[in-house]
Amino acid sequence: MKSWLALIRPGDWLVVLGSAALVGASIPVFWQGGLADRAIIRQEGRIFAEVDLKASKQFAVSGPLGTTLIAVEPGRARVVADPGPRQYCVRQGWLMRPGEIAICAPNRVSVQIAGRTRVYDSISY
Amino acid sequence: MTQLAVTAEDRRVAWLATAAVGLSLVDAAIPSPLPGVKPGLANIVTLVVLARYGWATAVWVSALRVLAGSLLLGYFLAPGFFLSLTGTTLSLLTLGVARHLPPRWFGPVSLSILAAFAHIGGQLLLARAWLIPHDGVFLLTPVFAGAALVFGTMNGLIAAKLLAETPPSDSADA
Numbered sequence: 323m324k325s326w327l328a329l330i331r332p333g334d335w336l337v338v339l340g341s342a343a344l345v346g347a348s349i350p351v352f353w354q355g356g357l358a359d360r361a362i363i364r365q366e367g368r369i370f371a372e373v374d375l376k377a378s379k380q381f382a383v384s385g386p387l388g389t390t391l392i393a394v395e396p397g398r399a400r401v402v403a404d405p406g407p408r409q410y411c412v413r414q415g416w417l418m419r420p421g422e423i424a425i426c427a428p429n430r431v432s433v434q435i436a437g438r439t440r441v442y443d444s445i446s447y
Numbered sequence: 448m449t450q451l452a453v454t455a456e457d458r459r460v461a462w463l464a465t466a467a468v469g470l471s472l473v474d475a476a477i478p479s480p481l482p483g484v485k486p487g488l489a490n491i492v493t494l495v496v497l498a499r500y501g502w503a504t505a506v507w508v509s510a511l512r513v514l515a516g517s518l519l520l521g522y523f524l525a526p527g528f529f530l531s532l533t534g535t536t537l538s539l540l541t542l543g544v545a546r547h548l549p550p551r552w553f554g555p556v557s558l559s560i561l562a563a564f565a566h567i568g569g570q571l572l573l574a575r576a577w578l579i580p581h582d583g584v585f586l587l588t589p590v591f592a593g594a595a596l597v598f599g600t601m602n603g604l605i606a607a608k609l610l611a612e613t614p615p616s617d618s619a620d621a
Contacts, residue, residue: 325608329554333554345589
């Protein structure tokens, strides 16, 4: 062990510690920078509401089939109830990451999470 | 027709590249929890070559390793090949600059860590620009950077050990 330590020169320690600090510092940059900060609720493709994901709120959006209930909580949002037949958007559960979207197509309502920067989802491509 | 004369330098490069390719194969055989997180053992050869024979030889050995390694592992001209090429190019450029650091203070460990960061940085940028055009790629940056630090340190130590234990010589299999 000692012979291995002898191979590390003073500057090497500096590089190791500096890099470790950099890696540590990169964690919040990359794992929080893209945090969700808004939920965009659309009705018939037009923006119905744009909500900060800070407080808890409920939205009732009406569409051709009835009312879609959307819940917003700090850092996340979901479709609580939808009159659509297949319930895909409801079963998607909580949306937390920027770019995530739940589309209740039959009722023409969608909830999308947006972050600080605009992100694309696979649908964009 | 001119005959290509094989110099001692050519033989040395070939031997060293063979060693590097061998380590690439070992690398590929090690199970990895995440694509892209690899020990990069072949970089040990690059570091030793850089210290012993200079940057130009290191470039030759690395280029041959990327080429032959991809042929042997079957990803020549596949995305992985270009990732490998970009990473290697950037880490060689970094080594080209970093080798001028005062050797009294900065040894193979420093060079290895810097090269590892350049390697993964280049791969991430290429992946973002070409393979996965989505900033989601960067979500894994801390993981990759952490791995680069750990494996960079390990490889640097091994290279330093090899350099310390084998006296400089001109033989091909130094």
